[in-house]
Amino acid sequence: MHADLEKLLSLGKITPSLAEKLDRIAPGRYCFHASWGAGKVISWNLPAKKLVIDFEENPEHEVALEFAPRILEFISDDHFLAKRYEDTESLINLSVDDPVELVRVTLQGYGNSLTPEKLEAALKGTVIAADKWKNWWDKVRAMLRSNVQFMMPTRKGERITLRANILSRAQAALEDYNKAADLKAKVRVLDGIKMEAVMAEPDAVNALIRAVDADVRNGGSLALQQVLELAVLRDDLIASLKNTEAAKEAYPLRSIVEANIGDVGRFAEVLNSMPAVRQKRVYATLPAIFGEDWPQKALELFDAGGARAVGEIAKFLIEEGQDKVLVKHLKHELLRQTLPAESLIWICRQRHDASKPLFGLPVGIAMLSLIEQDHMDGGPNRMLRLKNLFMEDKSIIQEMIKGQDVAEVRQFAKMLYNTSAFSEQDRGALMARIISVFPDLHAIVLDALVDNSDKPEPIFVSWESLEARKKELEELVNVKIPENLHNKKISRAEGDLRENGGYQDAKEVEKVLNRRRAELEHALALARGTDFAVTDTSRAAMGTKVTLQPLNGGEPVVYTILGAWDTNPEKHIVSYLSQVGKELTGKSVGDQVKIVPMDGDKKKVYTITKIEAAF
The missing domain is CATH 1.10.10 (Arc Repressor Mutant, subunit A)
Known part of the structure; x- marks a missing residue:
């Protein structure tokens, strides 16, 4: 204890407990201040209740004794900060x-x-x-x-x-695995193991294998991704040790797949989050589970998969000699125009290789249809990757239309030039690429310029969908854009913008939000609300319900023609701007129409048997 305190204690001026507390801040003791760094008490004046502390960033600073416990952290003599000070x-x-x-x-x-x-x-x-x-x-x-x-x-x-x-490396891996807070952390621990460094310690590795297998058995479906990854990593450990006994006792990866693949949508979503090499190990179990029918199950996963899974499933099918099965499936879905965006992107990315037999104008039409439909439907701009692919891949359109029939290319060009899903500048850039292959199609642009004095035609929508888009625009302008701007400013203040992930993310979000704002403003400027009230049901039109009888027999189907933003395939509601809507509009009872039904892949002939008001 400091001599000054011993003297005061002997005279009864202070209590032993107070003396003990004061001794922590006596001259020679160390402390830390958040702004001034480490410091050392060089003197004190107890009657005046003052300390003089020599800080790294504030030498010989006087501190009131009553404030010291609030602003200072007093540290031991062997603390790192004391070493740094001395x-x-x-x-x-x-x-x-x-x-x-x-x-x-x-x-x-x-x-x-x-x-x-x-x-x-x-x-x-x-x-x-x-x-x-x-x-x-x-x-x-x-x-x-x-x-x-x-x-x-x-x-x-x-x-x-x-x-x-x-600890040895294998012992350390086992300790880290057992201390990991959750299955995600356990996967990261196993990811960090260097096999060649631990193989010399079979006892510790076998203990690790048993620990991993227990988690695989008990992980449950809620942590399916981690369970699958742990099973793959466990099998890698077993294979490295060549432990046949452990291989027999381990809960098989195949059993996990078999128990969970029934929900194809969720299973595909889980796979999409897994590293590619581990996805392949999962796909390798399909032949054993489904026998000769395994390619069909792989194709179901392909149709439901995200960007990463689609590519890996296609790669696995091709490696297993099922490339013709894959191409046939994609041709079928392309004809039906039911290919999802990720499958179309894969076809475009692989157009010089695996998807060469598929790539052409129908792919471009399918992409543009999805983009247009997404734009009309509103929402979170799900087809942004398709739009970016059109814009960023400078040769994709030229390769799509090269060698194609000029009449079909003309229809595609008109579809592209008239869409509001792209900005005017982007449409111009895309049209320039078409014209570079088919110069005569420049007339499409010239015709549009001649009619430029007229206002664009309005689009008709339900009042509900009109209000929904107005609310979306209001939220964008008043909430989402200001919030992102605030986040961008905060991230910018962190400095080093080239490596500032938060700032770069905010910039990308800003582009998406501003693009969506422009799209909504343009669409709302053209939109006209309607309640679809009709008095004349002699012809099919917007606001009517049309019953169709297949020419070759079968159950009748009913289509309801509504506004541009009211499409609902499950209820057979089509937009008056859609291909089916355009084909039906103007037709009367007894007329025949040729359309692709929603549950089919080829055009069929129907006879209109009834037209009535939709509401």
């Missing part, structure tokens, strides 16, 4: 000579555990020059990952931890 030079030398040791010393001063951000705060600007920190840390982090003494974080928010015991 001998910064030796730590600077350590950062060059043995940077891993510097990190170890730093962690020991903080209870053997720190987040990367706190470690940076402890070293940057004092021990490591601020402008050299990034390069230094990139090199040291790689050293730490290869040093089993350190448990490194696998995602943001986790801590760098100094292990209490000296």
